[in-house]
Amino acid sequence: MSLEDKLSKIKYEPDTDSHLKPNQEECKTCKKKICTYVCPANVYEWLEDEQKLLIKFENCLECGACRIACEKKCLEWNYPKGTKGVTFKNG
Amino acid sequence: MSENKTEVIVVGAGPAGISCAVTIARSGHKVILIERGKFSGSKNVFGGAIYAQPTREVFPDFEKTAPLERKNVEHKYAILGEYDGTVVSYQNKHELPVSYTVMRGKFDRWMAEEAKKEGVILVEETVVRELLQKDGAVVGVRTELEDYYADIVVLADGVNSLLAKQIGLRGDIEPKDVAVSVKEVYKLPKEKINDRFHLNDDEGCIYEIFGGSMLGMLGLGFIYTNKESVSIGLGVTLDEFKEHKTKPYELLDKLKQHPVIAPLIKDGELLEYSAHLIPEGGFKKIPALVSDGVMVAGDAAMLVNNLHWEGTNLAMISGKLAGEAAVVALSKGDFTKKSLSRYAEALEQSFVMKDLKTYRDLMDVIHTRKESFLKYYLERINMFFEMFTSVNSVPKRTLYRDFIKNFLKSRSLKELFKDGFSVIKLLWSVLVK
Secondary structure, rough: HHHHHHHOOOOOEOOOOOOOOOOOHHHHHOOOOHHHHOOOOOOOEEEEOEEEEEOOOOHHOOHHHHHHHHHOOOEEEEOOOOOOEEEEEOO | OOOEEEEEEEEEEOOEEEEEEHHHHHOOOEEEEEOOOOOOOOOOOOOOOOEEEHHHHHOHHHHHHOOOEEEEEEEEEOOOOEOOEEEEEEEEEOOOOEEOOOOHHHHHHHHHHHHHHHHOEEEOOOOOEEEEEEOOOOEEEEEOOOOOEEEEEEEEOOOHHHHHHOOOOOOOOOHHHHHEEEEEEEOOOOHHHHHHHOOOEEEEEEEEEEOOOOHOOEEEEEEEEOEEEEEEEEEEHHHHOOOOOHHHHHHHHHHHHOOOOOOHHOEEEEEEEEEEEEOOOOOHOOOOEEEEEEEEEEHHOOOOEEEHEEEEHHHHHHHHHHHHHHHHHHHHHHOHHHHHHHHHHHHHHHHHHHHHHHOHHHHHHHOOOOHHHHHHHHHHHHHHHHOOOOOOOOHHHHHHHHHHHHHHHHHOOOHHHHHHHHHHHHHHHHHOO
């Protein structure tokens, strides 16, 4: 089962703007880009051609792994608005 | 200011926050419990079991009405190699159950409803963005909608606790002090679960999994049985993903394919995938627990005993003790750090701090010796049983001697000595010092 299939089982109320805001200039110089593999929802994808971090924030499980992992400390990480984000029915 | 002012605001309606708020409400004081999720528990994830005795300390009759899945009667410790495994099992059909599996989305919601019945004002779907301070003391919270003031604010806002960080009670969490946990819940018929796990009726079984896809990593896997589903997951220290360049869900997928594990969840329908962080810093990383007008409880205070898989109980007891300290502070009208320090002292006297102190060196030892204890010896255990159970017309003495020869050859005396020394050091710190 792909990650997309797994994520499709989760209840989300996506916001219109991202609660995850990296400083993209810093990301360009980041060698390891740890956010692209610690994230359990694969929210971060590095677009080599565009030299840009794609952020699928609507898939975020709000765990905070990226916030702690970010070596550049350039990620502005907030909880989504009270009515938005993920809802775990089981948890 | 009078309208937007209460006695206590508790941030976060998880086990710590609810326990704190209900303790305060029971003493007749005003308390507002703020939860960012749609309902209590909706942003929470854990492996699967709550502990009966500590839960009774906050909700004495919870077993009568709480949404419980199964009472656990068996603990299995699965030591997995790449393709094989050794499983040790302890069974005890206690008259009084030690733990129950629950779904946080249901159980926390139930606890919050109980707390409401006892006078707690629950405000859901509200994020506290920052703490309000005056002359260095915390005097309230700023939500997305308004500022709200209180004599005391309790931070039970979980492992990320941005609020404790905001006021400097703690710094950034280091990647080695936190585990990323992923979990999947599979729907299976009750009879199938009972057959596969050798259970009767509403009995439950817990698997603690070492090795397998996590060989050599600082991480553990788990399986819990629910009424009509099985939860499987793992938690691995954040810095391992950096080192091994693997993704959390890939590790779990690989674990699910292990021959010891796969039959347990076969044909299950995925109900939910979830993820959460587990604070693993232990005693040495506990933040400042009190300051003027504020206390910290539960995961926000790093109160997790990872060796014993205890977290919700530490959260509930710390919440309760913070609640009791708040009640005393309210009766005296003194909300200073000194007054609220009663909470830190009570926690110090309780099993919570005593246990965390007992294991204060555990994580250091495991971090430095993880290749030994989370790979080498796990593999050797399986290799021993592979040798012991083999029937291949080779004389047993030869098998034994080869095993020992191989053991000594693959591990230098220096490494063996270091392993032994770290075990003795750890035992000494647990039992004596």
